[in-house]
Amino acid sequence: MRLGILILGTLLMLCLQAEALLAEPVVVVGELTGVIDPVSAEYAARVIALAEEQKAEAVVFRIDTPGGLDASMRSIIQAMLDSEVPVVVYVYPRGARAASAGSFVLVASHIAAMAPGTATGAAHPVAIGAGEVSEKVVQDAAAYMRSLAQLRGRNVSLAESFVTGSVSLSAEEAFKAGIADVIASDYGELLEKIDGMRVETAAGTEVLNTAGAALQWEPMSARDRLLHRLSDPNIAYILFLIGMYGIILELSNPGAVLPGVAGTIALLLALWSFQALSMSLAGLALILLALLLFIAELKVQSSGVLTAGGIAAFLLGSLMLANPAAEPYIAISLKLIASATAFTALFFLAILLLVLRAMRRKPVTGAEGMVGMVGVARSELSPEGYVHVHGELWRAVARQGSIGKGRKVKVVGVRDLTLEVEEVKE
Numbered sequence: 001m002r003l004g005i006l007i008l009g010t011l012l013m014l015c016l017q018a019e020a021l022l023a024e025p026v027v028v029v030g031e032l033t034g035v036i037d038p039v040s041a042e043y044a045a046r047v048i049a050l051a052e053e054q055k056a057e058a059v060v061f062r063i064d065t066p067g068g069l070d071a072s073m074r075s076i077i078q079a080m081l082d083s084e085v086p087v088v089v090y091v092y093p094r095g096a097r098a099a100s101a102g103s104f105v106l107v108a109s110h111i112a113a114m115a116p117g118t119a120t121g122a123a124h125p126v127a128i129g130a131g132e133v134s135e136k137v138v139q140d141a142a143a144y145m146r147s148l149a150q151l152r153g154r155n156v157s158l159a160e161s162f163v164t165g166s167v168s169l170s171a172e173e174a175f176k177a178g179i180a181d182v183i184a185s186d187y188g189e190l191l192e193k194i195d196g197m198r199v200e201t202a203a204g205t206e207v208l209n210t211a212g213a214a215l216q217w218e219p220m221s222a223r224d225r226l227l228h229r230l231s232d233p234n235i236a237y238i239l240f241l242i243g244m245y246g247i248i249l250e251l252s253n254p255g256a257v258l259p260g261v262a263g264t265i266a267l268l269l270a271l272w273s274f275q276a277l278s279m280s281l282a283g284l285a286l287i288l289l290a291l292l293l294f295i296a297e298l299k300v301q302s303s304g305v306l307t308a309g310g311i312a313a314f315l316l317g318s319l320m321l322a323n324p325a326a327e328p329y330i331a332i333s334l335k336l337i338a339s340a341t342a343f344t345a346l347f348f349l350a351i352l353l354l355v356l357r358a359m360r361r362k363p364v365t366g367a368e369g370m371v372g373m374v375g376v377a378r379s380e381l382s383p384e385g386y387v388h389v390h391g392e393l394w395r396a397v398a399r400q401g402s403i404g405k406g407r408k409v410k411v412v413g414v415r416d417l418t419l420e421v422e423e424v425k426e
Contacts, residue, residue, distance in 0.1 A: 025210060038071075050218060069329065073102075107179065372411060375408070375421075409422065
């Protein structure tokens with residue numbers, strides 16, 4: 001009896017082992033597209049953890065990024081260094097790039113792959129507007145890049161030049177120079193080429209078995225995609241502009257409701273993004289000052305002085321908004337800043353011209369609006385009496401001499417609700 005149980009147990013174990021051996025290998029596929037931000041870092045760590053749990057052959061991250069946050073980039077790299085599953089970073093499709101912070105992620109991967117027509121590099125910290133990138137920041141980034149290249153056995157001096165010289169390479173150049181390990185046109189070719197490669201993971205040496213492996217896609221959730229889009233500094237800047245204009249329109253047209261509601265929502269989303277992107281408080285304060293000056297112009301009518309100050313504060317604040325000391329790889333497009341400043345200047349210039357035109361226009365209501373109107377004397381004005389003007393009976397005084405009853409008169413002034421009139425000569 002015991003012998004039978006032992007035989008059955010052995011057979012069951014052999015069957016399970018055979019099933020494991022015959023099971024189709026799985027490669028988990030994630031995407032690092034757009035700006036590298038906290039959402040990207042959380043997502044990358046989650047995908048790697050899932051691959052480890054499922055004992056996948058590898059994780060492939062398709063990357064297409066202009067760069068992103070330094071802290072988020074380092075979080076992604078740390079997750080890759082701690083991974084027990086080989087991590088492949090694949091610059092794909094044609095036209096994609098792994099620039100700035102993305103080049104660090106590519107160099108740090110177990111296997112760096114690129115599609116034809118892609119590029120990597122240009123990792124020098126950003127300096128824009130009033131911000132300055134110190135030599136200390138540049139040297140720290142260069143040292144980090146050197147350490148990653150040394151760890152993965154890549155071209156150390158060339159990788160460092162991404163930071164110190166803003167060097168960029170095509171896929172073919174990166175492959176020949178020892179930055180990229182593989183050039184592949186699609187996922188199928190990629191899995192074929194990396195099959196059998198030996199890499200060092202946190203769990204030890206791993207030999208990839210990816211030929212014919214099944215691809216398991218793990219995209220971002222809808223929530224992650226929304227927050228990821230909001231973390232783009234250019235999107236955040238546009239949201240802030242929408243919020244600013246919404247509030248201005250609501251204050252200039254009380255009761256409109258829609259501009260105020262939409263503007264408040266956009267402004268709150270922009271502030272969340274600015275917080276996630278570690279934007280400069282000085283830049284944000286200058287833009288808020290510009291908003292207050294624009295609103296004051298609508299109320300005070302300073303003949304353009306407040307508008308000029310608001311435009312200057314808006315431009316300086318926009319240039320200072322990105323904080324290179326906190327996030328050396330984040331910047332707002334200069335074209336976007338220039339366009340937004342020009343639009344803002346034209347918008348308030350148009351408002352100012354309308355206000356000035358209204359101030360110069362002859363009043364058409366109230367007592368002042370009576371000047372220039374023609375009426376008829378209802379009594380003799382010698383010099384006081386009554387006249388009928390604009391369908392109403394007014395107390396009037398003749399400016400010169402007396403005016404007979406029934407004569408046509410013209411209003412030449414108003415004083416204490418009494419019209420000053422002159423006789424209209426036929």
